Amino acid sequence: MRGLAEAIRSRKVTSEEAVCAVFQSMEEREPSLHAFLSLWKEKTIEEARRCDALVREFVENGKEDELPPLLGVPVAVKDNLLLEGERTTCGSKMLEDFVAPYTASCVEKLKGAGAIILGKTNMDEFGMGTTTENSFFGPTKHPSDPKRVPGGSSGGSAAAVAGGMAFAALGTDTGGSVRQPAGYCGIVGLRPTYGTVSRHGLVAFASSMDIAGPLCRDVLDAALLYNVIRGEDTKDQTSVPSSAVDSEALENYTLSGKRIGILRPLLENENTEEDVAQAIQAVSALATEKGATVEMVDMPLLEHAVAVYYILSSAEASSNLSRYDGIRYGYRAEGIRNLEELYTKTRSEGFGLEVKRRILMGNYVLSSEHFEDCYRQAERAAKALRAEFRKLFGKYDLLSGPVSSTTAPRCGEAGKDPLSAYISDLCTVPASLAGIPAVSIPCGYDRDRLPIGLQLMGPCFGEQEILGAARFLEKEFSLRTGKGAGSHG
Amino acid sequence: MADFETVVGLEVHVELKTRSKIFCSCPTAFGADPNAHVCEVCLGLPGALPRLNKRVPELAVMTALALHAKITPEMRFDRKNYFYPDLPKGYQISQLYAPVARNGYLDVETGEGENAYTRQIRIHELHMEDDAGKLVHDALPDQTCIDYSRCGVPLIEIVTEPDFRNADEVVAFLQKLRTLLQFLDVSDCKMQEGSMRVDVNLSVRPVGQEELGTRTEMKNLSSFRAVSKAVEYEARRQWACLLNGEEIVRETRRWDEDQEVSLPMRKKEDAAEYKYFPEPDLPKIRFTEEKIEEIRKALSETPDEKKKRYIGQMHLPPYDAGILTSGRRVAALFERTAELCGDPKESSNWIMGEFMKILNDHGVGPEDFSIREDSLGEIIVMLKENQVSRASAKALLLAAYEEGAVPEEYAKEHDLRLVRDKDTLLPIVEKVLEENPKPLAEYRAGKVKNKQFLLGQAMRSTKGKADPAVLAEVLQECLDRL
Numbered sequence: 011m012r013g014l015a016e017a018i019r020s021r022k023v024t025s026e027e028a029v030c031a032v033f034q035s036m037e038e039r040e041p042s043l044h045a046f047l048s049l050w051k052e053k054t055i056e057e058a059r060r061c062d063a064l065v066r067e068f069v070e071n072g073k074e075d076e077l078p079p080l081l082g083v084p085v086a087v088k089d090n091l092l093l094e095g096e097r098t099t100c101g102s103k104m105l106e107d108f109v110a111p112y113t114a115s116c117v118e119k120l121k122g123a124g125a126i127i128l129g130k131t132n133m134d135e136f137g138m139g140t141t142t143e144n145s146f147f148g149p150t151k152h153p154s155d156p157k158r159v160p161g162g163s164s165g166g167s168a169a170a171v172a173g174g175m176a177f178a179a180l181g182t183d184t185g186g187s188v189r190q191p192a193g194y195c196g197i198v199g200l201r202p203t204y205g206t207v208s209r210h211g212l213v214a215f216a217s218s219m220d221i222a223g224p225l226c227r228d229v230l231d232a233a234l235l236y237n238v239i240r241g242e243d244t245k246d247q248t249s250v251p252s253s254a255v256d257s258e259a260l261e262n263y264t265l266s267g268k269r270i271g272i273l274r275p276l277l278e279n280e281n282t283e284e285d286v287a288q289a290i291q292a293v294s295a296l297a298t299e300k301g302a303t304v305e306m307v308d309m310p311l312l313e314h315a316v317a318v319y320y321i322l323s324s325a326e327a328s329s330n331l332s333r334y335d336g337i338r339y340g341y342r343a344e345g346i347r348n349l350e351e352l353y354t355k356t357r358s359e360g361f362g363l364e365v366k367r368r369i370l371m372g373n374y375v376l377s378s379e380h381f382e383d384c385y386r387q388a389e390r391a392a393k394a395l396r397a398e399f400r401k402l403f404g405k406y407d408l409l410s411g412p413v414s415s416t417t418a419p420r421c422g423e424a425g426k427d428p429l430s431a432y433i434s435d436l437c438t439v440p441a442s443l444a445g446i447p448a449v450s451i452p453c454g455y456d457r458d459r460l461p462i463g464l465q466l467m468g469p470c471f472g473e474q475e476i477l478g479a480a481r482f483l484e485k486e487f488s489l490r491t492g493k494g495a496g497s498h499g
Numbered sequence: 500m501a502d503f504e505t506v507v508g509l510e511v512h513v514e515l516k517t518r519s520k521i522f523c524s525c526p527t528a529f530g531a532d533p534n535a536h537v538c539e540v541c542l543g544l545p546g547a548l549p550r551l552n553k554r555v556p557e558l559a560v561m562t563a564l565a566l567h568a569k570i571t572p573e574m575r576f577d578r579k580n581y582f583y584p585d586l587p588k589g590y591q592i593s594q595l596y597a598p599v600a601r602n603g604y605l606d607v608e609t610g611e612g613e614n615a616y617t618r619q620i621r622i623h624e625l626h627m628e629d630d631a632g633k634l635v636h637d638a639l640p641d642q643t644c645i646d647y648s649r650c651g652v653p654l655i656e657i658v659t660e661p662d663f664r665n666a667d668e669v670v671a672f673l674q675k676l677r678t679l680l681q682f683l684d685v686s687d688c689k690m691q692e693g694s695m696r697v698d699v700n701l702s703v704r705p706v707g708q709e710e711l712g713t714r715t716e717m718k719n720l721s722s723f724r725a726v727s728k729a730v731e732y733e734a735r736r737q738w739a740c741l742l743n744g745e746e747i748v749r750e751t752r753r754w755d756e757d758q759e760v761s762l763p764m765r766k767k768e769d770a771a772e773y774k775y776f777p778e779p780d781l782p783k784i785r786f787t788e789e790k791i792e793e794i795r796k797a798l799s800e801t802p803d804e805k806k807k808r809y810i811g812q813m814h815l816p817p818y819d820a821g822i823l824t825s826g827r828r829v830a831a832l833f834e835r836t837a838e839l840c841g842d843p844k845e846s847s848n849w850i851m852g853e854f855m856k857i858l859n860d861h862g863v864g865p866e867d868f869s870i871r872e873d874s875l876g877e878i879i880v881m882l883k884e885n886q887v888s889r890a891s892a893k894a895l896l897l898a899a900y901e902e903g904a905v906p907e908e909y910a911k912e913h914d915l916r917l918v919r920d921k922d923t924l925l926p927i928v929e930k931v932l933e934e935n936p937k938p939l940a941e942y943r944a945g946k947v948k949n950k951q952f953l954l955g956q957a958m959r960s961t962k963g964k965a966d967p968a969v970l971a972e973v974l975q976e977c978l979d980r981l
Contacts, residue, residue: 092546105545112539114546211546218779246548247782325776329580332589333543337645353582376580376774385776 011083011177011231015124018065018082019074025058025065025082025126028177032084032128035174043151045160045169047089048097049129057126058082080238081124086176088167089130090137091117091222092211100213101135101145101163104334104341104360114211115246116180116222116239123238128176131166135362136331137184137215139163140431141424142191144364149421153195155460158418161191167225168195178226178235184215185319186413186438188223189450193413193463196452198232198480199225203470204445205250207236208243214330216323217248219442229451229481233257236473255473263478266301269406270294270479275312276411276437276465281430283416285456290412293453293464296486307402307409311395312440318395319439320432321375321388327365328372334360367428392443399444403469408479412437413450413463437465447473451480453487502706503741505734506714507669507699508623508661511676512654513686514630514694515558520651521629522549522592527653529692533635533646541629541651543588548780555627555653556784557794558685559599562655563625564795565679568603573785576627576778584645585632595775597783598626599655605679606803609671620672621660628654655685661700661711666730670723673697678802681866682827690722697726702747703737712737713747717761719754729754733761805830813843822851826866832875839876840883849875853893857900874899877906885966891915917966924957924965924973931957932977943981950978 017023033051040046061082068077087093090100092110099105113121121127134144142165143149150165152158153173160169164181168191171179181188183201192199200223207222214220224235233255242251277290294304336342336356343355361369375384402409414437424431441448446467453464464483468476520527523540539547560570575597578590603622610616632647657676663669677688677695688695702714717733720726737747752761800808802824809820823833829850836846854875858868875896882892887910894915898904910916918924931953932939942949954974958965 090546098545100545108545110546111544112546209546210548213545214780216779245550247550248548248780326779329578329590329774329776332580332582333545333587335582335584335589337584338542338587339544349584373774376776377772378774381774381776389777 025061029058078124086179115208134163161194163187194418196461206252210245216326271307271406281415289454324372413465417460507663510698512696515653521653563600566603568600593628594626836876840879
């Protein structure tokens with residue numbers, strides 16, 4: 011992405027050429043991958059031409075240094091981030107025809123940096139799912155194996171980047187929805203510190219954990235995209251100020267002298283595939299070789315992380331999704347006789363199975379009968395988890411583990427047993443609950459040539475640290491194998 | 500069967516007087532076109548987030564302090580979830596677990612003469628929330644329309660303990676609360692416009708019984724009169740139920756203003772389960788001790804404090820002090836007037852007498868008038884200095900009220916000032932004596948009271964414009980000379 015941006019600025023390539031190349035690979039790949047829910051080719055090409063004209067103008071006036079950093083770069087955006095004038099469906103029948111009346115703050119920043127938004131990407135309905143199969147508009151397929159899922163819920167964004175249909179993409183991460191698909195598809199996905207990216211215009215799933223994050227081809231791109239979208243926003247009072255990541259410092263980062271903890275429960279559990287475990291152990295060996303101290307860390311609280319995550323996220327989701335009632339916008343059922351029916355029929359027909367399951371769960375844990383033993387307990391557990399992470403970051407610079415216990419599963423598997431699908435979130439939900447930054451980078455392949463993701467977590471506002479380590483490892487992997495460090499890499 | 504006692508607690512919703520809404524910058528103005536004041540936030544569109552108007556917690560804390568309540572150091576918002584078409588987000592942003600304040604009170608004076616007494620009404624809590632929209636049933640035939648302009652207007656809800664024992668106490672409390680909130684400039688408290696809404700929780704029990712009876716909640720009360728009627732009606736209805744051996748049903752009832760009866764609205768059993776939980780979109784609100792002190796200091800004098808001062812320092816009778824502190828505007832007028840003329844009692848007499856009469860004649864409420872605040876004080880000064888007669892002073896006040904006249908100028912223009920120049924008055928007196936030879940002769944023969952008659956004649960000749968003291972002096976001099 012940054013290479014393209016640089017090439018456009020120095021007029022080695024035009025934005026129009028880049029955009030056309032993307033649409034060409036789209037013609038070939040999109041029909042089978044189905045990464046996008048909306049595309050606007052003509053508009054994108056026109057915009058590319060405008061960018062090229064701007065570059066010419068600036069260069070002629072000797073002001074190329076003032077060009078915005080992502081000028082002319084085609085980028086994809088997940089379909090739960092609003093872009094004024096375009097549909098924002100959240101992968102739901104409920105919002106099939108909903109046209110955004112305003113633009114999300116992070117998308118606005120992306121546009122402000124000169125990026126061209128070329129389309130909206132597919133996702134699990136309202137972000138609820140780990141495969142992008144829970145989309146009303148049909149599933150997205152894995153770019154290297156159409157019989158497999160790309161992960162989710164930002165599966166469309168991950169497939170678009172990995173499949174060469176966008177130079178970078180924005181996803182959103184509530185319980186792992188950026189990191190896990192990035193891991194499955196072999197690209198870099200960053201979940202920033204909670205609050206560093208404004209949620210204004212991000213359609214809420216679980217407000218206390220939702221955040222937008224970049225899916226990119228490498229770590230430096232992810233850092234650049236994070237720098238563009240981050241920032242405090244008066245339109246989101248949970249947003250916080252943060253510092254930009256220093257790209258030069260990323261290049262100079264070394265693991266020598268760093269203390270790294272590998273979270274044992276993420277690595278050593280019954281679901282961990284052998285290839286995944288081996289890849290992580292290989293990273294551990296590499297880090298040690300490079301002068302880091304690597305230790306296994308026990309964190310008994312993680313045993314409850316998945317349950318806590320599902321209680322809190324479903325509670326918030328049940329409330330956040332109440333506004334879809336068929337009255338003001340969105341889907342409205344037909345043949346309504348009274349108000350009660352307007353609600354029940356609209357919501358029964360407009361929401362998919364998984365969304366209804368979460369709403370039911372949320373209502374259960376918030377009911378006066380269960381509020382204390384479910385919601386309050388989960389709230390306390392999350393608080394304890396945050397405290398535990400703080401303690402661990404006093405001892406370790408980084409915490410690590412796989413981003414998923416497995417590589418990309420086959421299509422249809424997750425739908426068979428929702429509970430084991432939930433359990434597969436074990437690796438990603440801890441960072442979500444703690445609000446800490448976490449990045450997923452490819453660290454090898456399994457025996458089926460499917461990418462394996464490594465996850466690096468840091469303390470709040472530790473983006474510089476985790477991206478530094480990620481960049482260091484990324485360079486090491488490409489030196490060693492040209493691709494990754496894993497046993498089959 | 501023993502006598503029954505009525506027990507009432509109130510939930511009072513008050514719209515705060517802020518220019519913009521609680522969670523967005525839309526205006527709060529009442530009476531706009533339907534859906535004129537809405538944006539993505541108050542319409543609850545996907546992706547929109549609330550952003551708290553800082554003025555709202557400040558006004559809420561101010562009110563809580565005036566109600567002697569304990570401020571919560573770390574307030575939070577909670578979501579109250581329920582479905583209704585006027586509620587665009589599907590939840591109200593309210594406060595359950597950490598409201599603005601708890602444990603306050605307001606002393607209420609009620610009863611008259613020997614039966615007057617004060618009752619302390621405890622305030623259970625005070626919290627902030629956003630208002631919902633309005634369903635409009637009469638705009639289109641057979642259709643219900645929704646006006647979302649009211650969505651997000653800031654409200655505070657004041658919840659009392661069940662400390663009321665009759666309708667008079669309830670009304671006295673509401674009147675006092677309204678005055679207080681108007682004094683603080685926190686709310687207009689117009690029940691007709693819905694900026695003050697009262698729900699009545701009422702139960703009855705045999706006198707002497709500690710335990711509370713089953714209560715009902717009454718809604719749709721649009722005036723203090725309706726509240727009073729509703730309390731009396733509902734108490735009688737519940738007594739009758741108990742006397743007939745029936746059980747009181749825990750339910751929400753609607754007051755029917757036309758029939759003056761309460762009707763069942765919904766049973767409490769099937770009342771919504773609100774599934775409250777902490778609002779994740781808004782950070783906690785912290786008020787430090789210093790900040791609370793700052794607000795307390797800036798708090799304008801409450802009506803009770805004013806009343807005390809009027810009686811103690813200005814030596815007004817309690818009756819006067821009560822009336823003059825019944826509203827913010829009237830108290831302000833009184834204070835300015837007394838300051839200008841230095842005579843609190845005279846100021847009070849004028850306001851309670853002539854001024855209220857003018858307002859009454861014009862059909863204007865005691866808090867809705869508009870007059871230059873210095874006018875009455877200036878008039879009283881002119882009167883005290885004998886520059887104008889009492890009758891002219893009344894005319895000046897009317898002119899000041901109706902035309903915004905400045906008394907000094909108006910008196911000059913309309914020749915209302917008293918004549919005090921002896922040289923001007925002498926020929927008038929001489930003429931009167933000349934035209935009344937008989938009374939004059941009688942005076943000189945010893946009929947002293949004829950002097951009054953002659954003075955009256957002279958005053959009539961000046962058309963009442965002479966300073967009576969100077970005129971009497973000139974007459975005496977003439978009589979002495981004769």
